[in-house]
Amino acid sequence: MASLFKQVGAVTSMNVRSIPQRAAMSIASIVAVALAISVLLFFLALSHGLSQTVEGSGSNDVAIVLRDGAGAELNSVVTRDQLNIIAQAPGVVHRGQTPMVSGELLVIVDGKKRSTNTNANMPFRGIGPEGLALRHNVHIVQGRMFRPGTNEIVVGAGLLREFSGFEFGRTIRLRGTTWQVVGVFEAPGTVFDSELWADVAVTQSLFNRPNVFQTMRVQMTSPAAVQSLKRFVHDDPRLQLQVLSEREYYAQQASQSTNGFTIIAWFLGVVMAIGALAGALNTMYASVAARSAEIATLRIIGFSGYAAFFGTMVEALMLSALGGVLGLVIAFIAFNGRTTSTLSSGFTQLVFKFELSPGIVISAVVVAIIIGVFGGFLPGIRAARVRPQLELAAQ
Amino acid sequence: MTDLIRLTDVEKTYTRGKEKIAIFERLSMHIPQGDFIAIMGPSGSGKTTLLNLLGGTDRVTRGQIEFDGKRIDKMNEGQLTNWRAQNVGFIFQFYNLMPILTAAQNVELPLLLTNLSQSKRRENVKTALNIVGLSDRARHKPREMSGGQQQRVAIARAIVADPKLLLCDEPTGDLDRTTADEVLGTLQLLNRDLGKTIVMVTHDAAAAKFAKRILHLDKGHFNEQELAA
Numbered sequence: 278m279a280s281l282f283k284q285v286g287a288v289t290s291m292n293v294r295s296i297p298q299r300a301a302m303s304i305a306s307i308v309a310v311a312l313a314i315s316v317l318l319f320f321l322a323l324s325h326g327l328s329q330t331v332e333g334s335g336s337n338d339v340a341i342v343l344r345d346g347a348g349a350e351l352n353s354v355v356t357r358d359q360l361n362i363i364a365q366a367p368g369v370v371h372r373g374q375t376p377m378v379s380g381e382l383l384v385i386v387d388g389k390k391r392s393t394n395t396n397a398n399m400p401f402r403g404i405g406p407e408g409l410a411l412r413h414n415v416h417i418v419q420g421r422m423f424r425p426g427t428n429e430i431v432v433g434a435g436l437l438r439e440f441s442g443f444e445f446g447r448t449i450r451l452r453g454t455t456w457q458v459v460g461v462f463e464a465p466g467t468v469f470d471s472e473l474w475a476d477v478a479v480t481q482s483l484f485n486r487p488n489v490f491q492t493m494r495v496q497m498t499s500p501a502a503v504q505s506l507k508r509f510v511h512d513d514p515r516l517q518l519q520v521l522s523e524r525e526y527y528a529q530q531a532s533q534s535t536n537g538f539t540i541i542a543w544f545l546g547v548v549m550a551i552g553a554l555a556g557a558l559n560t561m562y563a564s565v566a567a568r569s570a571e572i573a574t575l576r577i578i579g580f581s582g583y584a585a586f587f588g589t590m591v592e593a594l595m596l597s598a599l600g601g602v603l604g605l606v607i608a609f610i611a612f613n614g615r616t617t618s619t620l621s622s623g624f625t626q627l628v629f630k631f632e633l634s635p636g637i638v639i640s641a642v643v644v645a646i647i648i649g650v651f652g653g654f655l656p657g658i659r660a661a662r663v664r665p666q667l668e669l670a671a672q
Numbered sequence: 673m674t675d676l677i678r679l680t681d682v683e684k685t686y687t688r689g690k691e692k693i694a695i696f697e698r699l700s701m702h703i704p705q706g707d708f709i710a711i712m713g714p715s716g717s718g719k720t721t722l723l724n725l726l727g728g729t730d731r732v733t734r735g736q737i738e739f740d741g742k743r744i745d746k747m748n749e750g751q752l753t754n755w756r757a758q759n760v761g762f763i764f765q766f767y768n769l770m771p772i773l774t775a776a777q778n779v780e781l782p783l784l785l786t787n788l789s790q791s792k793r794r795e796n797v798k799t800a801l802n803i804v805g806l807s808d809r810a811r812h813k814p815r816e817m818s819g820g821q822q823q824r825v826a827i828a829r830a831i832v833a834d835p836k837l838l839l840c841d842e843p844t845g846d847l848d849r850t851t852a853d854e855v856l857g858t859l860q861l862l863n864r865d866l867g868k869t870i871v872m873v874t875h876d877a878a879a880a881k882f883a884k885r886i887l888h889l890d891k892g893h894f895n896e897q898e899l900a901a
Binding site for chain 1: 720723724727729730749750753754756757758762764768770771772773781782784785786787829841
């Protein structure tokens with residue numbers, strides 16, 4: 278066994294040290310693996326970043342109320358009467374005498390994407406007086422909050438980075454009405470960072486949706502109280518509504534939004550990995566062919582076929598690992614942490630960051646290893662089957 | 673003198689499509705320990721096939737080959753590989769050194785198949801390079817050496833594990849006369865002083881004269897045998 282290790286070590290060392298003699302093919306193989314890995318990472322980072330943003334938006338102790346059967350805010354309707362009933366439900370937090378609830382209306386307005394200068398749908402949310410307090414990680418970073426009853430809006434910092442036309446201090450026209458941007462808020466890593474906010478009553482009035490909300494947010498005393506509210510709503514025949522914790526709601530939204538990207542990531546990743554695998558096979562077959570006289574010589578001397586096999590496998594794994602590392606470097610430099618936007622399940626733009634996680638990096642490493650293993654296996658068998666004959670050694 | 677190798681009724685045929693090509697039919701020979709044989713013959717006469725059979729790198733179709741009293745024709749691939757590593761040194765026409773390795777590393781290769789320690793391996797490599805007169809070239813790579821020097825490194829590699837048998841396939845085919853004579857002189861020395869049994873295939877009559885015996889192989893049979901001068 279010790280002899281076999283020494284043989285494998287010697288053959289591997291020779292293979293690896295002779296890679297520069299096959300530089301062009303080896304580099305092509307490394308680049309092919311790097312491209313496959315970086316494309317896979319691109320979509321997985323996109324999917325993960327989007328998922329993190331959407332999922333990170335929710336709290337366990339804030340309930341979101343929608344029309345029963347509505348899959349998203351845009352399909353939902355909640356009346357003022359229903360809002361008033363729920364505001365009196367047990368477990369709702371009160372600030373003084375005021376229940377911490379916010380009836381909200383989400384409408385779509387036009388914006389311009391900075392990178393492409395094309396029109397895009399912006400989420401414009403009317404929120405109640407308690408709307409800001411219901412969102413724990415939101416801070417005004419420039420200007421101030423809008424005043425109730427006025428045509429003032431505040432804009433999310435993420436939206437401002439990606440889209441133009443809503444800069445602080447600007448007066449803008451939306452659906453024939455003039456609005457003043459009076460503040461910028463930050464809600465890092467959440468969907469709210471991509472929204473415009475205004476007073477819900479003004480929004481209802483100026484967008485012709487009197488007394489209609491789409492959702493209602495309710496600050497509950499605890500996550501368990503959200504479950505109590507679900508039973509409360511279920512038991513009241515006037516409330517044909519569904520209650521979810523914000524976290525549940527955004528987890529559902531996240532899976533709808535990110536499943537497609539994850540499928541694309543793996544589909545493209547696998548297709549490109551197959552391409553890279555073809556490249557790796559080609560490189561390794563060429564490597565075995567170029568070294569067939571050397572392999573035959575070693576076999577004649579007494580080296581085993583296993584040494585030839587493992588030497589080829591290790592070379593393939595090494596090239597593949599180099600490609601994987603290059604793919605990771607490209608991913609980290611080119612897009613990890615970069616902000617982008619996409620159409621969310623609410624048909625509005627959602628700003629988020631590409632985000633590589635340890636799990637994603639491990640996935641990429643596994644894919645690179647798989648390419649290396651499969652890329653080295655068949656050529657390795659060919660190397661092991663090189664006959665130890667003088668005619669072959671003389672070629 | 674006891675026989676190191678004994679071939680009895682060896683038959684070797686190849687199949688090309690539906691055609692069977694017989695290289696040897698009932699070939700018998702014996703090679704005593706310490707012999708130095710040159711095998712000559714026209715192309716296609718079976719010289720290299722014979723070398724492959726003697727070295728356990730090819731198998732007989734029928735018949736038997738004994739080495740030091742053991743049947744090597746009965747061994748499986750793994751046993752043959754180990755047997756080669758322990759008993760046979762090969763010297764090739766084009767030296768077949770690993771271009772990426774130094775002379776010392778090339779010579780060390782057969783020792784990686786043994787259980788010798790690194791220091792013992794180094795010692796043996798040094799001795800082998802001394803025997804072929806190349807101890808000052810230990811750290812040179814093949815491309816930094818002449819053809820004759822490369823062949824002497826190959827000889828050092830062939831003898832470093834102290835095999836009983838050296839098989840040489842046209843060892844001077846790529847060398848000029850003077851260098852060839854130096855290399856052949858080294859083989860003679862290994863035969864005479866270290867008792868190595870040598871079987872050398874060559875087209876070169878001058879090279880063959882360095883052997884103790886010359887066997888002429890034609891159409892699968894030795895039809896002439898003479899003692900070298």
